[in-house]
Amino acid sequence: MINITSTGPFLTFRHGVHPEEYKELSCHRPIERMPFVEEYTLPLSQHIGAPAKPVVKEKQRVRRGELIAEPSGFVSVGLHSPVDGTVTAIGLFAHPNGQMAPAIRIKADPFSAQRFIPQPPTPPEQIPVSEFIAAVQRAGLVGLGGAAFPAHVKFSIPEGRQIRYLMMNGCECEPFLTCDHRVMVEYADELIDGTGILQHFIKAEKIYIAIEANKPDAIAILREKAAASGMPIEVAPLKVKYPQGAEKMMITAILGEEVPSGKLPLDVGVLVSNVGTVVALSQYFRQGMPLIERVVTVTGPAVRRPANVMVPIGTPMRAVAEFCGGITDEAARILLGGPMMGVVQKSLDVPVVKGISGILALSDNEVRDITAYSCIRCGRCLEACPLFLNPARLGLLARKGLWEEMEENNLMDCFECGSCSFACPSGIPLVQSFRIGKAMIREKKAREKS
Amino acid sequence: MQGQEEWYGKTKELTAEAAIQWLEAAISEGHSAPAGHTMPPVGANIFGRPVAYAATSGLDFAGGLAAAGLRAAAFLPGDMLAVQSEQLDQWARLRLPLIIHATGASGLAFPESAFQLMSSNAQEAFDFALIAHKVAELALIPGIHLIDGALAEQGPQPVALPSKALLREFLGNPDSHIASPTPAQEMIFGKKRRLVPNWANLDFPASYGLSKDRPAHSLESAAGQRYFYHHLPDIIGRVLDEFARLTGRYYTPVSAYQAEQADYLVLSLGASFADVKAAVDSLRETAKAHVGCLKLSLLNPFPTAALAALLTGKKGVAVLEPANGQAGNIQGPLTLAVKAAISGLDKKRPECFSGLYGGALSREATVAAFHNMMKGGQAKKRYLLDVDFTRSTAVSPRHQLLLEAIERHYPGIGGESLHSATAREPKAERGPALSPPHSIQRYRDDGPAYTSLARFYHDTAAFYQTGEREELVASPFEALSQSPAASALFSNPSSRRTALPVFLPESCTGCGQCAVVCPHAAIPPLAISVESLVKGAMAIAASQGRPVAQMTPLVKNLARMAGAAVKAAGAGAAQVSEFLPGAFERLLEQLKLGSEKEETSRREWGILMDIIGDMPVAITETFFTGPEAMEKGSGAFFTLSVNPHACTGCGLCAQSCPEGAIKMEPQEPALEKALQGGYDRWEQLPDTAPETITRLVKEPAYGPLAAILLSRNYYQSIAGASLSEQGAPAKGLLHLATAIAESVVQPRVVLLAREAEELMNALLENVHKKMSEALPRESLLALEQAIGEADGAKLPFGELVAKLAAHEHSRLVDTEALRRKASLANDLKALRWALLEGPGGTGRARYGLAVQAGLWPWAEQYPYNAFLSPALLAGNGALAGIASGLFQGFLRHALDNIKLLRRARLDAKDKYRPEIHDAQIAALNWEGLDDTERGLVPPMMLVGNQSLLEGQQREALDALLASPWPVKILCLDDGLADPEAPQRQGARGNAALFAAATLRNAYVWQGSLATAPQLFDGLRHGIARPRPAFFHLLAVAPERHTKPWAEWPQLAGLALKSRGFPVFAFDPETENGFLSQATSLDGNPGTDADWWDEPAVEQHYTYTYADWLYTQRAWQAHFTPVYADKAGIKPMAEYLQLGREARQEQRPVIFAPDADGVIMPFAVSNKVVAATEGALHQWRMLREMAGALTPFPEKLRKQVEQEWAEKYQQELEQARSEYELKLQRREQELMQDVRAKLRDKLLSLSRTPRN
8 A cells, every 4th residue: 555665755745944964963862761850849730621530648658669649530631640759749839831730749869769669460461341441541641642531431441432543643743853853762662562552442454653854763663562562563764854743644644534613533543642641551550650750852953951751740841951051151042842833931940731832941042033024825825734724814814803704614623733923924923823713713602601 | 737748749639828837837836827827837847857837927937937947938818928028038138048938928039139939839839839939949049939929729639748858858958058050149148058058157256138338238239140140041042951851740831732733822821721731622623723822920130031032923812910009001011021132033923912900800701802802803902701891781880870870981992802702791680789778868969979879889788788790880989998987788698698587576574685696786676655656657558648637636535545455455465456446446536537537547547557557576674664654645666677787697696686586587578568668767867855764774683875875876886797707706896886885976976066046046136136236226316317218118228228328427337346246157067067967868877986807708899888987997006096096187177176166255255356366376285275075086996806916006095095186996805715825815804904994094994795784884985985995805705715606695694604704994083193092893793802703593603714725616625524533623612722732633624515416524634724814813903903901091091081071071160160150141141131122111201201
């Protein structure tokens, strides 16, 4: 069906952009462990959905990996202590989203080697799906690609639906970020094992591991491991293009089939999961290690020593930055995530949460406040939009505040990849205005409901 | 020597060292060895000569023997070789044929003045010893015979011992004459010479070892080289040939195995050769590799030609040699020599690889070296074997951090070592790490990384604790020889003990003896009031996330009810849950809280009982019933906890308990866990109240030692268990000494900290005052104007000041003084923090330690550091100097603090005049300090054993004792006597005491734990006084006695009763300076008699020194049981009173238990009698000093008394008359005063108009 050679042509979707990659800053640096710090702040809400509910009290001693907050509903996950230590406070602390949010503070025990004693739960092969879903929820697993959507929700396949294709998303199409790349290279065994666990429940016809072609080492190592696994796995090298890692684009690239507007991958029989999430799945079921740390790429021209760091959740970002030699004075902007979709971070005195895949410090050279000129109707945004929307038109509507018209123009399909803004020669902040538009529409709907 | 006669010509299982000892006893006329290293030889050698022996770790004795024409050898620990190399060069200059057996050599040394052989197994060691003697005697060059340290670890091996005839033929009689072996010798000696030249000869007097000027010296060197060393290779060859002819054992300087057909060779030396051969065999077999190996036996002169011949045409040679401290170089001396040897080869030169290893060379490492060599271009030229700088897998996240940091700072360092071909399997199952004790949490790590206890734990100690030492890597920290204070807290003695103590509170009286005797501070006592206990439990509950809030108001009332509840619980009750719930119930009845509140209270009470319910507590007169009778609610429970991290299971506590309230039980995991839980709880509960301790210190019935140990601040003055010594008495004494030192110094530190705080506050207030005074007070107008300009808005202070300054009435501020005060205040703040908390969290250490190395494993075994204070370990010879230097360092730092205080005291009162005080204070030194200030200088404790009292060390110690500094010397003497020198023991102790006493400077105390109250007073007084003190303490060496070691406290008692180790105190600060008044023998039984006649139930027994000797292993041969024929036996004490003739008919005996415990007479040898008389003599001298033997002359006394009486009378009268005069005057004054006042009053009354 698909012809893959190592030199290409690689699978892809139509449209999209190709920004400068900047991955060489950190892609060859092995994952380093972040040194333990004195205190950890664990916001109760690090995932999409209801915040977790604390199950510890102040002054209580906790072990590394111990549950400190339990899920408070179906769309909610557990939270675990990243260290052996003592709960010092439960209260409001700064959250990376810029607000003060309820969080648990834990002081690390300086005398603990922070050794995690493996205590695996019942092997997944011996439990029914319902228990598997509950276990994933308890393990605090969320999608590590950035959205932090609870993994168990995604893994819950409605009755009667069949997943035909399981896709491991290792595209990492955002410039600068290399954490998924390193995870695939260094945790290949866990990735294959986690895939096996998922496959046990999903029973897909075919499994794809989608990797952009700029990660040949990951492709090579995973091909080797996949062949040995006995599962119908295919490692699919994809063309280096943005937003190759977006679920729908990836599906289009691999299957040549589009996910219709307003539908989910599930509707076309596909389950997509970030590679890091699957590694975490394996670590939980084989060792009992819940999601207490994640790989964060700390990079950018204003970082002294770009690195991929295994950071315990709750570590202050400032400490992480200092571990990487600190942020230089040239730093003009700090982004959480990649340059295309990452959010600007004002303060480093916030903890690393589950959804943070990168800390990116850009210098003046990369950050130019571009003056927005008028639209010259060149159509580059149309060529860039992976969803075939008309950003130019949407942009005009947005300027006029015609939200309803925007909705009619399929605004809600936009997943804010930013390709349009990137492509626009007039520097019009297109995606930014779409975000506002989407928010307005959601607000209006909420009002109508109540 | 054992088996000397019957072993000739036989094969015996012997260690290399034992075989050589046997040889030296057979052929030499004398040798030396470090003390305790070998048994002195007995009898004659095969030439019928006695064998002289000296216990020394130098080359001096053997050199002297050799110079006098005797065949001599010296045994030397390998590491002493470098130290002695200068002496060796001197002996080589004298052309002495002396042999040095360097045992346990680890690295390579290349002193060029001696030839060197290295053996690889016990037979070879024996043969090389023999060969070395012969070579030395022919060549007249000293020889070193290196015995690989790894060989000793291999244990006994079969050694074929030659016959007497063979030895005589091969070696020859030292007195015999031989044909001069070289032309040079022929010119010097003539055709024939004595086999061992008798250089220092009474018949041909000459002087040897003269110093020459430079030209003469170079002549000597050149001549020595050409006429002596030049012949060495030839002589060695001849000797080896002859040895082969006689024994059939053929040795060569380099031996080869499978070398001919090999392309790749490994060159090694020493004991690992067997493993290297095995590696070659396996590679040839499994990998069909063309490999072989070489073994180097002769290191000097280096067999260059032979080696070059063997290496010609080979592809590669890997030289594997032991690392010798400079591992960073990765190219040892052997490699350099081999490279030099092959540099002469033309095209057929092999590539040379260099590998260094620590310890022994393993088979796997050799295989790895071969594999590396055969890799071709990718091969590493230099590497380390069996040492890793990094690892691919870490045992814990913290370990991973260390590995990554090493790799980050030294990229590629992992490549500098060669990993064994068979990769280590990652361990699937690892022993869980014992969690460190709770008290560790009080340590903070704000200092540099190397001082961090936490870092040390997870980088190093944890690996020892869990038995994962093979996972350790050579990190930068491993390059240090230190470990942070108290790291012994991490030791885990559980694998080495069989029993653990269990507390039985029912019979406990709370006397605290168990805590006193435990050497490891493992059984802390605690007296805790009911109120503190419940509050402590509440704190623990909170730390477990189970906060208890409702109980707070109830606690006081509960404590008041406890007395009745205890009474109600009755005698059998033994834990908290049997006492307190009764009180709680009654309290609830009384309070009538309402059902909701009552339920909460009950639930919370449940939590508390969950925490402390099973705590075993004793109801004692001392702590509970006594105080309770005085005031309700003041009674305290007494409890003991056992620290499983520290307890060695020695059983001393159980042994010492007079009531049997401690029982030793087999170590079971459940028991261990329960004890751990109890100990964790103790660590979190509050300490014994200081008032209780103060009260008990003064109570003679309780004992001050036990009293101060009730405080954990003092009790925990030493940390952790000893993994090698169970009931370590020396550690026990040091524990008490350090606990007392803490109890002396800690209160001073607290006072100092308080003063620092007060001064700081005073200075700050002063600064504020100065600044406010600068406001224009005279001109309120100016102030008003200035403030007025502010326009009612809030203004920063600085701006206001600026406005004020614009007005002419503002005053000058002495910024210099302000700055000085502020900086003083800052320094005081820092001082206070350093004293009470400091970077480590436990405050500045209260004293320094210099500890003699090589005595006590518990004191120096890495990675477990038992001390909480800085301790420097050093060999005996250097200790006094080190202590003195360290103290000067401490003094300099303490002076800085005292200067700060002095400045602050003055400045706080505005009395500081820089022009006067700057210079004064800068010049402050020890002499300028008052006694309180001297008490703030941390005392220096010097700890060693009886060897401190000998030789040069004594002189250095005397100098310390004569100094003005607070150096406290603790001489922990084992009190043993040597049957060969029976006088020595008592004499050395007493000599030290007398010497110290004559200096009239140092406080001197001698004694043991047998007299605990005196020990406490002695130690406390000696340590508290800011002057030197000398403590001569008996630290029984239980292993050298016949009694079980748990009985060492009883042994100490016997040493006291038998005058083996009497109590003695000398305080130089007595008023009139009479020696007899400065000296005290209090604590000794029967100071008025020679011997102590102990009244027993059935009959009296007079103890003599012989009873003490009877317990010592070394003296067992000197006591013979008298079964029959009891005629003429005389108890020792009576025997000694007899005259010389009367003694002839009597046999001296002591009465002592035999092996079965039956008391019976034992006849003693003459040596025992001599030793006992010696001890008696010493005892009499002590009594003489104390004035107990010869009383103060009566006449003199009367005269003095009378003089004093008269003087007193006079003074009294004078005082009385003066006093009466004063009284009269005062009376008059008073009367006048009263009159005047009365008059005034009356006058004023009369004038006042009435309303």
